[in-house]
Amino acid sequence: MSNPTMSGHGESPPIVTAYGLLFCSEVELPELPSLGDSSDAPVVTDVDISRGSVPDHLDEPLQRSRYHEANATEFLLRVPDVGAFFVRGGSRIVVEPLDGVEDADVRVYLLGTCMGVLLNQRGFLVLHTSGIATDDGVALFAGVSGAGKSTLLNELLRRGHRMVVDDVCAVEEGPDGAAWVIPAYPRTRLWADSAARFQMDTSALPRTRASMEKFEIQVPDGFAREPRPLRHLLILDPGPDVEVSVEEVSAFEAFGMVMEHTYRGLLLDGLARRPEHFRLASLVTKSATVSRVRRPTERFELEQLADLVERTVASSSP
């Protein structure tokens, strides 16, 4: 154990849940709902997150950069000034933070890249999207950083919709053979300027990272936890001088968008996931109505945008 505070107490870490999986984590994960202490009752967990030493290298990497190594079952990540992470077999994550690194900074990579890799190892297609539950399934929103995914999600939450994910989204083939979304956990993130738009008092909110003006918002009552079919994928695409509008795209374009908004798509070859990703990306294209949503870059037009999204996702697929 590299962290002396975690050893020798005999205390069991709490069991937390996300993506329909049970995690036993030595790193505190306040954003994930807790099921209580793991010493209460014997529970078989799906994923163990522990503090320990991370291997220097993988034996047979398929892919390697300055910061990572990957093969079909293992993934190694080294983040300068933060520490090292090791993800294996979809069931184990080991973290080795550098001295003095705060848990919040560890969690950014644990719930980000490491979770994305873990979900890949477990067979999911992982998309970089936020999303809400609709009457008949799920509507996801994608877009480049700053396109407004989280701001739109928070406006829809304010209007009484329930969220399923904000950021790292797990998709699998559902019981009906179509693409389904497995909800993540009840937390959204907002940058300070967006929080101000919602007149939120951020003074008491935990920050995503100590150095960032980005805040963690828990939404325990606004979360839909059951897996649901993916009905809509909306690509937020701001442009200069465009009206708020929505248009369905061709299947080719839809497929390209699924590729583009795949979470950490550059790792697919290293994780030996390219063929399965292709199969599931095609399934998403066939299962969901994929649309491009335009808004002017200069103004958010949040009310109008949220109205349009509500109308679009209310219209059921045939």
Next chain:
Amino acid sequence: MAKIEMSSVVQRRDALFANELSRDETVMLDVERGRYFGVRDVGKAIWDRLEQPVQIEQLCADLTETYEVEPEQCAADVVAFLAQLDSQGLIDVSPGG
């Protein structure tokens, strides 16, 4: 790359993943090179007929029955399209017997 003639026999390459996105659109993954391709409309109709080895002459005869096109035009278009697929390594071309 084999020369494409009316007597040539063509077939999809084995090491290729293909998924039908809609009635008119199919995407393919060349996993060795990590590249994606798409065919649509008549291109997809041709692609659909390449699952088993087929002689180009037979392929064109098939297509002229389905689509309103002169045989000469059809042959020229089909050979040009197959040459594109071949240049991307998506099909195997062998000389006809």
